[in-house]
Amino acid sequence: MTTAASAPSRAEVLSLFRSLLRVARQFSDYNIREYTKRRTIDSFRQNRDLADPSTISSAFSDGKSQLEVARRQAVVYSLYAPRVKSVMEIEHR
Amino acid sequence: MTTKLFASKLRQTCNRGLISHLRTLSVAATATAPTPSPLPLQEQQYEDAGEITMKGVKISGRPLYLDMQATSPVDPRVLDAMLPFYLSRYGNPHSRTHLYGWESDIAVEKARAQVAALINASPKEIVFTSGATESNNISVKGVMHFYKDKKRHVITTQTEHKCVLDSCRHLQQEGFNVTYLPVGSDGILDLDHLRSAIRPDTGLVSVMAVNNEIGVIQPVEEIGKICKEMNIPFHTDAAQALGKIPIDVEKMDVSLMSLSGHKIYGPKGVGALYIRRRPRIRVEPQMNGGGQERGIRSGTVPTPLVVGMGAACELAMKEMKYDEKRITALQERLLNGIRAKLDGVAVNGSMERRYAGNLNISFAYVEGESLLMGLKEVAVSSGSACTSASLEPSYVLRALGVDEDMAHTSIRFGIGRFTTETEIDRAIELTVQQVEKLREMSPLYEMVKEGIDLKSIQWAQH
Numbered sequence: 399m400t401t402a403a404s405a406p407s408r409a410e411v412l413s414l415f416r417s418l419l420r421v422a423r424q425f426s427d428y429n430i431r432e433y434t435k436r437r438t439i440d441s442f443r444q445n446r447d448l449a450d451p452s453t454i455s456s457a458f459s460d461g462k463s464q465l466e467v468a469r470r471q472a473v474v475y476s477l478y479a480p481r482v483k484s485v486m487e488i489e490h491r
Numbered sequence: 492m493t494t495k496l497f498a499s500k501l502r503q504t505c506n507r508g509l510i511s512h513l514r515t516l517s518v519a520a521t522a523t524a525p526t527p528s529p530l531p532l533q534e535q536q537y538e539d540a541g542e543i544t545m546k547g548v549k550i551s552g553r554p555l556y557l558d559m560q561a562t563s564p565v566d567p568r569v570l571d572a573m574l575p576f577y578l579s580r581y582g583n584p585h586s587r588t589h590l591y592g593w594e595s596d597i598a599v600e601k602a603r604a605q606v607a608a609l610i611n612a613s614p615k616e617i618v619f620t621s622g623a624t625e626s627n628n629i630s631v632k633g634v635m636h637f638y639k640d641k642k643r644h645v646i647t648t649q650t651e652h653k654c655v656l657d658s659c660r661h662l663q664q665e666g667f668n669v670t671y672l673p674v675g676s677d678g679i680l681d682l683d684h685l686r687s688a689i690r691p692d693t694g695l696v697s698v699m700a701v702n703n704e705i706g707v708i709q710p711v712e713e714i715g716k717i718c719k720e721m722n723i724p725f726h727t728d729a730a731q732a733l734g735k736i737p738i739d740v741e742k743m744d745v746s747l748m749s750l751s752g753h754k755i756y757g758p759k760g761v762g763a764l765y766i767r768r769r770p771r772i773r774v775e776p777q778m779n780g781g782g783q784e785r786g787i788r789s790g791t792v793p794t795p796l797v798v799g800m801g802a803a804c805e806l807a808m809k810e811m812k813y814d815e816k817r818i819t820a821l822q823e824r825l826l827n828g829i830r831a832k833l834d835g836v837a838v839n840g841s842m843e844r845r846y847a848g849n850l851n852i853s854f855a856y857v858e859g860e861s862l863l864m865g866l867k868e869v870a871v872s873s874g875s876a877c878t879s880a881s882l883e884p885s886y887v888l889r890a891l892g893v894d895e896d897m898a899h900t901s902i903r904f905g906i907g908r909f910t911t912e913t914e915i916d917r918a919i920e921l922t923v924q925q926v927e928k929l930r931e932m933s934p935l936y937e938m939v940k941e942g943i944d945l946k947s948i949q950w951a952q953h
Contacts, residue, residue, distance in 0.1 A: 429556070429564065429909035429910070430564075430567055430909065432909070432911045433908065433909045436911075440813070464568075467567065467568055470571055471567035471568075471570060471571055474567075474574075475567070482542065482552050483553065484552050484553045485551060485552035485555055485917075486911075486913060486914060486917065487552065488552045
């Protein structure tokens with residue numbers, strides 16, 4: 399296993415967080431978009447208090463691979479987006 | 492505000508970034524304006540900008556999906572794992588002579604291990620099939636046909652899935668005896684009934700773990716203990732339970748377990764069957780051929796589907812706690828929201844032993860079909876997808892002892908990983924609106940409001 403000997407810096411973690419949220423916004427599907435946003439915020443919140451550097455680096459690299467998955471899937475979902483949006487995205491009187 | 496401006500600028504640069512990223516892919520030009528596939532004329536379905544018309548119903552957007560027991564959307568992480576096997580790694584896993592076969596085989600074995608890990612089994616005990624229906628068929632018919640000389644009796648419940656009941660009926664036609672155990676009004680099987688039904692020639696007990704219509708969780712561990720004592724194979728249909736409640740084949744003492752891919756955010760068309768090796772249970776294969784999957788299920792193993800199921804199982808293991816907490820909270824929100832505005836709401840099935848994502852409610856003094864027709868913007872179902880072609884009320888609700896009129900009016904709300912609070916709130920609003928509208932039109936409801944007991948009425952014969 400490739401072990402990042404040094405734990406990621408605060409700036410790197412924040413940058414990962416922001417990238418994930420940015421990718422979430424690119425999903426054309428309402429449910430996937432909301433889920434990605436929510437899951438990112440909840441996982442980062444859950445892992446906020448990790449102390450052990452190897453756990454922190456493995457969580458960080460897991461986050462990075464999830465970011466790659468999300469980037470690819472955002473493209474795939476936009477290629478096949480249905481022409482009509484979900485009722486949740488349409489203005490509700 | 493400046494933050495809004497900043498956010499919109501950010502979105503613009505992202506979109507530009509996305510579009511330039513698309514251009515680097517060779518199919519970019521056609522991708523930005525997707526051409527609609529030709530729609531079959533008979534369907535009379537058109538998607539204009541802003542509305543869909545299908546089967547005479549016009550809706551402004553795609554309905555919000557609350558039917559997770561029928562099927563679930565494929566998780567993007569699962570799709571990501573599957574795509575390479577449709578694109579470049581398309582080999583047959585049984586080809587032994589080249590890279591394509593080897594890499595597919597490695598992927599299939601990895602998926603097998605992922606599925607096995609979720610239920611605490613060994614990968615050698617997992618057989619991939621085309622779905623839980625096929626797994627149920629193999630379990631019920633395969634086991635009984637193998638042991639047909641000594642064992643002629645099967646025990647199952649009245650609330651099983653149609654495929655199990657139909658397989659049992661097929662066995663009955665072949666001369667086997669089947670006992671359909673009744674369930675209580677909360678949907679839970681009475682263990683004493685089970686004990687008294689066991690005979691010396693009982694070859695199989697089949698009870699599903701989580702019911703697809705009402706969501707009740709059967710006491711699988713206790714049933715497994717009884718079956719182990721009496722040395723009878725125990726089969727459970729865990730299609731709805733997999734990835735939602737913790738499953739351990741050792742704790743549950745199951746000999747056979749049917750699993751389904753598309754209920755846990757995986758692809759449709761794949762499932763698995765867990766077959767215990769110690770003590771060994773033998774089945775007669777229902778699909779004959781080249782001897783794949785240890786001779787139990789011949790046929791090329793569909794690598795992308797199987798990889799998808801494996802990825803879905805691994806995800807389910809990681810996300811089970813998080814999803815369960817969320818879904819329980821959403822279920823409470825839904826039930827409380829509806830109960831706050833309506834009376835005459837009955838939940839079908841036990842509230843205590845229930846999977847949170849399945850809420851089956853009956854609304855009194857309302858007709859079920861018209862309620863469903865009115866809820867066009869919410870995708871829900873009444874009864875199960877398998878039996879919705881017929882007009883008779885669901886046999887599961889009948890087995891619970893629910894009155895005919897309440898059984899007709901039952902709606903099943905399925906909450907899943909991707910359901911949001913806003914969707915629940917909108918579903919509550921739409922349901923309450925529809926039920927109130929129908930009740931206002933209902934003369935029966937007027938009579939009830941005046942205090943007349945409906946059961947005491949003598950309807951005049953003409």
